[in-house]
Amino acid sequence: MSTAFLSNRVLGIEPSPSIAANALVTELRAQGRDIINFTVGEPDFDTPEHILQAASAAMQRGDTHYTATTGTLALRKAISHKLERDNGLVYGLDEVVAGCGGKHIIYHALAATLNLGDEVIVHTPYWVSYPDIARLNDATPVIIPGDETNGFKLSPEALEKSVTPRSKWVILNTPNNPSGAVYKEDELLALAAVLRRHPHVLIMADEIYEQFVYGDAQHVSLTRLAPDLKDRTLIVNGASKGYAMTGWRLGFGAGPAWLITAIAKLLSQTTTCPSSVSQAAAVAAFAGDQTPIAGMREVYQQRRDRMMELLAPIKGLTFTPPDGAFYVFANVSALMGKTTESGESIQNDSELVAHLLKEYGLATVSGAAYGMSPYIRLSFASSMEVIEEGCRRLKEACQRLR
Ligand SMILES: Cc1ncc(COP(=O)(O)O)c(C=O)c1O
Numbered sequence: 001m002s003t004a005f006l007s008n009r010v011l012g013i014e015p016s017p018s019i020a021a022n023a024l025v026t027e028l029r030a031q032g033r034d035i036i037n038f039t040v041g042e043p044d045f046d047t048p049e050h051i052l053q054a055a056s057a058a059m060q061r062g063d064t065h066y067t068a069t070t071g072t073l074a075l076r077k078a079i080s081h082k083l084e085r086d087n088g089l090v091y092g093l094d095e096v097v098a099g100c101g102g103k104h105i106i107y108h109a110l111a112a113t114l115n116l117g118d119e120v121i122v123h124t125p126y127w128v129s130y131p132d133i134a135r136l137n138d139a140t141p142v143i144i145p146g147d148e149t150n151g152f153k154l155s156p157e158a159l160e161k162s163v164t165p166r167s168k169w170v171i172l173n174t175p176n177n178p179s180g181a182v183y184k185e186d187e188l189l190a191l192a193a194v195l196r197r198h199p200h201v202l203i204m205a206d207e208i209y210e211q212f213v214y215g216d217a218q219h220v221s222l223t224r225l226a227p228d229l230k231d232r233t234l235i236v237n238g239a240s241k242g243y244a245m246t247g248w249r250l251g252f253g254a255g256p257a258w259l260i261t262a263i264a265k266l267l268s269q270t271t272t273c274p275s276s277v278s279q280a281a282a283v284a285a286f287a288g289d290q291t292p293i294a295g296m297r298e299v300y301q302q303r304r305d306r307m308m309e310l311l312a313p314i315k316g317l318t319f320t321p322p323d324g325a326f327y328v329f330a331n332v333s334a335l336m337g338k339t340t341e342s343g344e345s346i347q348n349d350s351e352l353v354a355h356l357l358k359e360y361g362l363a364t365v366s367g368a369a370y371g372m373s374p375y376i377r378l379s380f381a382s383s384m385e386v387i388e389e390g391c392r393r394l395k396e397a398c399q400r401l402r
Contacts, residue, residue, distance in 0.1 A: 013132040017369035021353075025363045036390040039363045040379040041177070043244040043326075045299075048292035051243060051284045058280030067273045070264045071098030071252070075279045078287035079252050083235070086210070087221045094257045097264055098282070100274045102208045102238040102251035105263070107133050108270070109234050109253060110169065112262040113202065114139040118168040123154040125329060125370035127177050127206070139168065146372050148320055148331060152179035156190040163194075169202045170195070175209040175219060178370050178377040179329045180322020182217040185225060192226035202259075203233040208251075209325040211242035211293050214301045217323035231256045239278075241325075242293055243285040248278040300326050303380040303387055310391035311378075316398045326381040329367070332374045338401035346401065349374040360393040 003011065021039040028035050058064075070076060079096045083089045099105040110120070110133050120134035123144035131141035144162050146152045159170065172191070174183040183191075195203060203222065210219040223230040238251025253263060267273070307328055308321055316334040332352055339345050340359070346352050349366040353376060356362040367375025378394075380387055 009136055012135055016132075017128050018365055021363060021365045021369075024357070028357075028361075028363075033361055035357075035361045035363055036386055036393060037363045037382065038378045038390050039365050040381045042246040042381060043241060043296065044381050044383070045244040045296055047244050047248070047281070048285075048289075050288055050292075051245070051281045054284030054288070055248075055277050055281035058277050063276050063280055065276060067276050067279060069268045069273050070096070070260065071274065072276070072279050072283075074283045075286075078283040078285075079254065082286040083254055087207075087235075088224050089221060089230075089235075089254070091254045092257070095260055096252055096254045097260045097267070098250065098252045098274050098279060099263075099267065100249040100251070100271055101240060102206065102236045103129060103133075104249070104271070105234075105236050105238075105251050105253040106130070106204065106206070107136075108263045108266050109204065109236075109255075109259070110134060110137045110139070112259070112266050114168055117166055119164060119166045121159070121162050121167055121170040121201075122371075123158070125152060125176075125178050125367065125372040125375065126171070127173055128369050130171050131371070134169075140166075142167070143371055146179070151320060152176065152181045152329070153183060153187055154191065156194045159191060159194045160197075163198045163201060165200070167198065167201045169204055171204045171206060172222065173206040173208075175213055175217075175324025177209060177325050178327045178365070178367075178375075179320070180325050180327055181320075182213050182219060182323040185220055188220060188222050188225050192222060192229055195229055196226070199232070201232070203229060204236060205233055206236045208237055208241050210237065212297055212300055212326060213324040214297075214304055215323065219324065234259060239282045239285045243282075244296065245278075245281065245285060248275070248281055250274055250278045250282045300380065303382075303384060304328075306384060307378065307380045307387050307391060310388065311394070314391075314395045314398050316401065317394070326379055328378045328380065329370075329372075329375050330378060332367075332376055335398065335401055336374050341400055349376055352376060356394070356397055360397045362390055362393045362397070 076093045114137040116138040118139040119142045122130045124146040134141045234255035239245040319330040353366045365377040367373045
């Protein structure tokens with residue numbers, strides 16, 4: 001009955017599955033269950049001290065008012081500085097915009113550009129929100145199936161085939177959530193060559209995990225390699241992951257001034273500006289001491305290595321080592337069709353996720369949430385003890401499936 005009041009827009013999407021998975025963990029723990037949480041999509045570190053100090057100083061000096069919609073001058077300068085320092089890219093102050101998280105920027109960028117019937121190209125496994133944000137804005141997500149043998153990366157051939165006259169955006173996410181894939185220079189150059197042939201397509205480069213790359217992997221921005229695409233590329237990034245600042249809700253977009261102006265126009269009618277205190281904190285994050293980031297990266301690398309070591313002997317589960325972000329996207333196809341001790345047959349990754357949670361108190365996210373099955377996403381953004389206990393439970397669960 002109450003759905004009669006709801007818009008088709010809202011009825012046509014699902015709640016974010018990763019947020020739902022995490023909320024379920026909170027609920028089960030509140031009921032007293034012992035849950036190991038491998039669904040975590042955020043750093044478990046506290047925000048570095050110098051960032052807290054900057055926020056505190058901002059509050060004390062009275063920086064508690066509305067700011068310019070695109071962000072304070074200090075923040076836009078800090079973002080511009082960060083892009084030059086970390087990515088070798090030059091963006092003017094009218095080419096950057098701050099928002100309440102990277103997700104907020106993605107939403108506003110799509111809302112500012114999409115019309116009914118437009119297509120948004122997304123490849124699997126994709127970050128859960130891209131297709132629904134496209135749908136919310138009357139567009140059709142065009143989903144390119146991923147290929148693990150290709151390291152889960154979008155190939156130039158698949159991209160070429162998916163472009164139509166209605167294509168408005170292609171979304172590239174490197175380092176990738178959930179696969180951990182990090183595109184190499186030659187792979188980006190090959191995609192750039194395709195995109196060059198289709199000047200009507202905008203490019204969204206979601207680089208929110210850029211600080212977390214492991215081993216020999218290196219993060220490179222597409223527009224660094226293909227500067228001619230800069231006038232139709234929007235870089236999305238923010239403070240959430242790299243600076244352990246998810247709760248501050250501070251992200252940014254960098255792109256051509258016409259697009260930034262359009263996003264700002266929309267933001268002026270929705271959120272006005274991000275929190276002034278979060279903006280002051282983000283100035284310290286982007287322009288201040290970067291050493292805490294290297295420390296966090298080091299710890300993630302150790303956790304990743306340990307998780308891979310513990311997962312490797314588990315029968316029925318295989319994985320491609322993640323080069324970036326903080327997830328292992330494990331292939332569970334060998335477990336499909338197996339039977340649990342209570343006689344239930346596991347037919348898909350969502351049923352496996354439910355079984356792991358119910359019988360072993362291990363929370364994971366199904367590949368289905370990322371458009372690619374049968375997989376499960378395991379986050380290593382938690383302590384070594386949690387990683388070890390979670391992998392122990394996973395091993396036991398897999399052993400007992402017949
Ligand atoms: C790939 C990707 N992009 C964007 C975001 C949005 O992050 P935020 O809105 O916290 O900046 C996330 C968050 O999980 C993500 O995983």
